[in-house]
Amino acid sequence: MTASSRISVVVADDHPVYRAGLIRMLATRPEFEVVAELEDGRAALEAIARLRPDVAVLDIGMPRMAGIEVVRSLRTRDVHVPVLLLTGSAGSHSLYDALAAGAAGYILKTAQPQDIIDAVAALARGEVRLPEDMHAALAADIRAREHGPGRSVLADREREVLGLTADGLSAAEIAQHLHLGLPTIRSHLQNAYQKLEVSDRAAAVAKALRLGLID
């Protein structure tokens, strides 16, 4: 296989162990060439814009810039690189938002190596990939939009975290309550702030209450 016929891939994930695993998975196939690995969204954006890989594989919840924001920024810059977003759980982020932002694929981080490899290869062929086990979550997201434009602004988990914030819980207490890590809770809050176009917790709660997104 010649170098030019290989599929160039940029990989970005802030978790070093996961990133190493993903790169090793891709390295098992000679058609892939990982041309850059990054640990935050902003660095990923710059690398993708500079290297123009065939496919970019991005964690959806990275520091400095979330995966969806990287996809949006690529579109703004007119950089047409298919992006596969990796997510920890089907319900934690809005599939609709990811696809609307321009992502070409979405896959669970817990997916089998072969499924991730197949998804990257499919995106390189210009296809869109959305695993069957996530169709239900996407359908639910679309239905939520049909029934109320406000509620679908936030993913279920973001709404839940914001609701607990409104109840007076700190991020650490929410993490404990939901049995999730503190970084995950902070990521949900940051995503909620971005979607609500606010910069702090109090403003997010006030706006979410006003829009009827939380009770």
Added chain:
Amino acid sequence: MSATAPQACLNVMLVDDHPAIRTGLEVLLQTQGMRVVGAAENAEQGLRLYDAERPDVVVVDFNLGQEYGTDLADSIVELDPGAKVLVYTGAPDSETRERVSRSGARGLAHKSGDVCDLTLAIRTLASSPG
């Protein structure tokens, strides 16, 4: 700490239900000079693998799907009271810490920490008395 044991090539076994994490840990521990003798994706496989390989240290994910890694730690220690099991977890809350301290596991390492922290924890555990 013994003068010879810490630098010996350690045999490490992994148990994690997450394929990419298993692969990533394997890659990173190998780069630190450790020998990964096997990786299992659930408690049942993990116990069988331990029995077959008897590694120096076992790294077990706290959340093994529907099971707790601490339950596997207990099973391994029941099989081999000298087993050295390290539980690997995301940001540990008080319940996680309590479960780990009550279990047969000898230590807790954070997934969000630097990989060097994990390798240090493995080496420290390996050189501790059996």
